[in-house]
Each structure stands twice: as structure tokens, then as C-alpha cells.
Amino acid sequence: xxxxxxAYIAILFAVxxxxxxxxxxxxxxxxxxxxxxxxxAVAMQTGERWRSEVRSARxxxxxxxxxxxxxxxxxxxxxFRDNAxxxxxxxxxxxxxxxxxxxxxAQLHSRQGVRVWTWELELNPRSKTSRxxxxxxxxxxxxxEAAQ
Numbered sequence: 001x002x003x004x005x006x007a008y009i010a011i012l013f014a015v016x017x018x019x020x021x022x023x024x025x026x027x028x029x030x031x032x033x034x035x036x037x038x039x040x041a042v043a044m045q046t047g048e049r050w051r052s053e054v055r056s057a058r059x060x061x062x063x064x065x066x067x068x069x070x071x072x073x074x075x076x077x078x079x080f081r082d083n084a085x086x087x088x089x090x091x092x093x094x095x096x097x098x099x100x101x102x103x104x105x106a107q108l109h110s111r112q113g114v115r116v117w118t119w120e121l122e123l124n125p126r127s128k129t130s131r132x133x134x135x136x137x138x139x140x141x142x143x144x145e146a147a148q
Contacts, residue, residue, distance in 0.1 A: 032126045046097045047138040054117050054140035067106040080104035100124045
């Protein structure tokens with residue numbers, strides 16, 4: 001009877017150990033999913049702000065990893081460096097808008113007689129086994145810019 005009780009205790013510990021391992025794996029994956037969702041939400045908000053500023057810009061200059069917008073209220077610079085996207089207004093400090101960025105590029109394209117600014121943004125996945133590839137494309141038409 002003592003041997004049966006010890007066998008039941010061993011089985012109970014094995015089942016509890018497997019259950020706790022599964023629970024902690026779920027908690028970890030849930031935290032990674034929440035971080036990925038937060039990154040996606042911030043990227044969407046930043047992209048919408050970028051589109052709004054491109055539409056209201058007087059002039060746009062693109063350089064290697066930056067985009068300079070001449071807005072009615074002053075100059076805004078979007079720059080990609082150190083795996084992050086920064087936004088700087090005038091001579092003020094650069095504010096980090098997005099971190100954990102893998103790639104960022106803004107380009108001017110001509111589509112059916114309209115010049116369209118496109119911002120390609122790719123975030124680093126939070127997990128090595130992630131099935132989500134956070135890749136975004138934001139497009140905006142600069143008012144008054146017609147194709148030549």
C-alpha cells in the first residue's frame with residue numbers, strides 16, 4: 001500500500017510538472033503576443049501621423065535614411081537609426097517613435113500621373129518562432145505634387 005501511494009505521488013508530480021510547464025509557456029507566449037500587438041498599434045499610429053504630415057507638407061526632401069517635411073508650422077524630420085524611427089521638430093530633440101525596427105525606407109513613386117510617397121516599415125519579430133512578420137506599407141499623396 002505504501003508503494004502504491006508513492007507511485008500515485010510520483011504520477012501526481014509528473015502531471016503537475018507538465019501542467020506548470022505548459023502554463024508558463026502559455027504565459028510567456030501571451031506576453032510576447034501582447035508586446036507584438038503593442039508594437040503593431042504604435043506602428044499604425046505612427047504611420048497615420050506620417051501620412052497626415054506628408055499630405056500637409058509644403059515640400060518634401062528624402063535622404064538616405066531620413067525624410068524632411070516642410071510643414072506650415074515648421075520642419076519635421078523622420079529618421080531611421082539604431083533600429084528605431086525618430087521624429088524631430090525644428091531644432092528640438094529627436095523623439096523615438098518606434099523601437100525594435102528592422103528596416104525603414106521612404107520613397108517617391110509615380111502612379112497613374114500622381115506622385116505617391118511610400119514608407120516601408122518592418123519591425124523585428126518579438127519571438128524567433130513568431131509566425132507574424134510585422135511589415136507595413138504607408139502611402140500618402142503630397143498635395144500639389146503632380147507627376148511631370
